[in-house]
Amino acid sequence: MKRAVTIAAALSVAASVAMAGNVVTAVKVGSLKGLKCGAKVIRKYAKFTPIAVYPQSTLHLNDKKANELNKDAKAKIVQVAALTDGKRVAIIMRWPDKSKDVFKGYKSDIYPDGFAVQFAANADKPEKLPYIGMGSDGRPVEIFLRKAYGQPVYEPNGNGDVAHQVNPHNAPYFGKDLKKFEKAVAKKGSKEYARAFVSEGFRSMSQIKDGSVKWRSDMHYVGKKGMWGGMIVKNIKDAYSKPSKNELAVAVAVWDGKELQRDGLKRLSSWIAVKLPHAKNKALEAVVNEQVKGDVANGKKQFEANCASCHNDRNFHNAPVYMAPDLSNIGGQATAAYLRESILDPNAVVVPGYNRNQHPNFAWYNVDKNGKRTSIMPPFNFLDKKTVDDIVAYLQTQKAEVAK
Ligand code: HEC
Known part of the structure; x- marks a missing residue:
């Protein structure tokens, strides 16, 4: 009996969490x-x-x-x-x-x-x-x-730069000045x-x-x-x-x-x-709080056909790691509106990606002569609304489970 009550209480907590x-x-x-x-x-x-x-x-x-x-x-x-x-x-x-x-x-x-x-x-x-x-x-x-x-x-110059600190092992060279210096630094630090x-x-x-x-x-x-x-x-x-x-x-x-x-x-x-x-x-x-009601199974199929050559997620691991953002937790961090926008208009928000000097073959964007960034992801604005909703509904499932 007591157990049943506990489970019921736990369920009602879970329900209120989902609603909040x-x-x-x-x-x-x-x-x-x-x-x-x-x-x-x-x-x-x-x-x-x-x-x-x-x-x-x-x-x-x-x-x-x-x-x-x-x-x-x-x-x-x-x-x-x-x-x-x-x-x-x-x-x-x-x-x-x-x-x-x-x-x-x-x-x-x-x-x-x-x-x-x-x-x-x-x-x-x-x-x-x-x-x-x-x-x-x-x-x-x-x-x-x-x-x-x-x-x-202690940041003597206030720039998070600690390289200019005096090494206490050199104390003999500084004598009393070191103590004075350290005191001044402690006050400022x-x-x-x-x-x-x-x-x-x-x-x-x-x-x-x-x-x-x-x-x-x-x-x-x-x-x-x-x-x-x-x-x-x-x-x-x-x-x-x-x-x-x-x-x-x-x-x-x-x-x-x-x-x-x-x-x-x-x-x-x-x-x-x-x-x-x-x-x-x-x-x-x-x-x-928007949860898109789409056909997740179709969304997964569409993702495989249109997106998995560049993006990895929880189900697809075939794209080179540096190619594009890993979407394994995108469902937990992005709003549905953001996901829709990312698919239809990749240039609205361009995710900066890796250091372009270290990964020259995997730049996520190009820079035009005015310094404006354009994504290398093509816009998928030719997909119909239902297909986009299905993909967004699928992306919303892409998130780690909550640790017990
Ligand atoms: C040619 C490779 C390529 C293809 C194909 C592609 N993307 Fe992208 N995508 C990228 C790159 C590179 C970025 C990072 C630059 C940017 O923000 O546009 C990105 C960014 C994103 C983002 C934002 C990620 C974040 O962390 O905020 C989402 C969401 C996304 N893509 C979804 C998709 C979906 C869904 C498809 C298929 C319909 C798709 N992409 C197809 C390369 C690609």
């Missing part, structure tokens, strides 16, 4: 000043929505061990909540991670756990949201990145790795250093539960992102240091609609 979708409702609170992970106001008011984050498999990293560790990586559930005090918004995350991996000095083989929160600069046209992997030409994103650092990061960026596609990230964005972050590991908590607080509207009809388009990512994850190797959500108080617009919500 990628929508987070921001709860209005008095003030977000000094907010930290585990604060009472979070425990009392935050409404968490389970959001699946999928391994980013678009590109293959040049690291055999990391690739091996991430080959069969599963998706994770990140619990995401939002609070607002009218002026600011806090995005709060909790996610499972069995080991706490923190950065220790400048050891190049240790990677820290971390998380990021990405805001679309603009969600006025939700069917044309930025490319989920750090924005795209003309569709920028604002990114807040926080990593688990066990000791202060940041105690944590927390950075804000604007980006229009990967390899175009640039750090916001002019102080135009006021934000804070916190990160906290609960060993007993094997869970990380993370949060960022920022102004709802700033120089790089603004809400549209009281809604924000947000995506979250987490890095697991144990799996040697860093840079693009991470788990990433699809776009989430964060509803601020008085959100009126349903368009963003509709876009982030």
